[in-house]
Each structure stands twice: as structure tokens, then as C-alpha cells.
Amino acid sequence: MRTPLMAGNWKMNKTVDEAVAMVNELKDLVADAEDVDVAICAPAVDLYAMNEVVGDTNIDLGAQNMYYKESGAYTAELSPSMIKSVGCKYAIIGHSERREIFGETDELLNLKLKTAFANDIVPILCIGEKLSEREAGTHFDRVKFQLAANLSGVEADDVKNMVLAYEPLWAIGTGKTATPEQAEEIIKFIRETVEEMYDADTAEAVRIQYGGSVKPHNVKEIMAQPNIDGALVGGASLEAESFSKIVKFK
């Protein structure tokens, strides 16, 4: 049985004071959440102070990005040990904004994934198609290609412990959610592709989230789908009240 993961991705939002205030509020609101994992992937500058607040609560922390080298002349990048030192359990790898705006390639993301596994960081690997690909009917090919390229050389045991996030680009920040049936159809396909690439046990174990305009009012029907194991939430994770409602979707 897979435990759902509700992860907030704050993107480039919240100063340290704002971040601390929000997790202080959130920790009380989600303290009684059962059978769900909770994470906030915050801007790097916020994580140290947030880590002091989340302590032994049920909120885990994640980074929004991570480089694949341990140290060196890589201005502005964050190493795995740096993000672990501020309490990160998770790291988002390959968010579409990193791919599209910052030109991150599938090869680079493959290196980042392998580095995450080597450092006991749970990667949340984002995959998903653009609107033009959905309209052309090539969205299945797109996610299959991303899985093959990003997971190249990755062992089954690592895949079992990672998180995949299916995020159609046309649903991110647009208020336009994939219907639960659309999300289930492609997430089921992603699980079947993992089975083809690895085996049935790996496909059964890997958690696959949906991301793209998940809100308190639509989370329940999304989570009712058998293959959807949580959500990667942008806008609605910025307010403690709305994110807590998503965490406590039942």
C-alpha cells in the first residue's frame, strides 16, 4: 500500500519570516493528518529556519533543485550535502520550470537523480507534456521518453523509493486542471511504463503524484483515482489553510 505524499512547491515565494510564519501555522493544522506524508519544498534561503520549526512534526522539507556535484566552482548551485544539512529529505528534480525556463536537459536530470540516490535524498522527478503535445496526442510518447532518459541506469530499488510527479505543463498555474480521468489515464500509463522498464514490484511501489492546479475543492476527486499517490501543489500550498485542506483530503 502506497502512502500518499502531499508536497507543496513554493517556487520563488516567501521570505524567511514568511516561511517560518507559514510552517508554524501549518504544523498545527496538519498535526492530526493520518496516512499521508507531508512535505514543503521551499526556496533554499528559507530552509534553515524552517528546519528549526518543523523539528519532530509530521512535515518534511524538500529543496526545489539540487546540483549533481558535491562541491566546487558551480556558482549559485546547491550540493546534496548542503540541502541535507538544512533538513531536506526530498529534492524536486526536473520541474518543468527548470526544464523550460532554465534549459535543464534530460541528461543533466539523469545525473541529478543518480546523485540524489547516492546521497539518500528522495527525488521528486517531474515529467509531463506541453499543450501542443497533448493536442497532437503525443503525450504518452513524451512521458515515456522522459522516463527512459531520466531513469537511464537507475536501479529498481532506487525507483521503488522515489517519487514521480506527472505535471502537464498546460495545467500548471493556469487554474486548468487535468480531469481526474485524464490524470489517472496517463499516471496509469506511467506505472505500466515503469513495469516495462523494471518489474511489477517496482511499478507497484513507486509513488506517482499529480500536479497542476490542485486545490482544496478538486483534491478529493483526484485522490480517488487508484494510481494517484498524492499531489505536487504550487499556488494552493502558499497558504496554510488551503494546503492543510489538501493534506487532509479525506
Ligand SMILES: O=C[C@H](O)COP(=O)(O)O
Ligand atoms: O510544482 C507544482 C506545480 O507546478 C503545480 O503548480 P500549481 O499548483 O500552482 O498549478
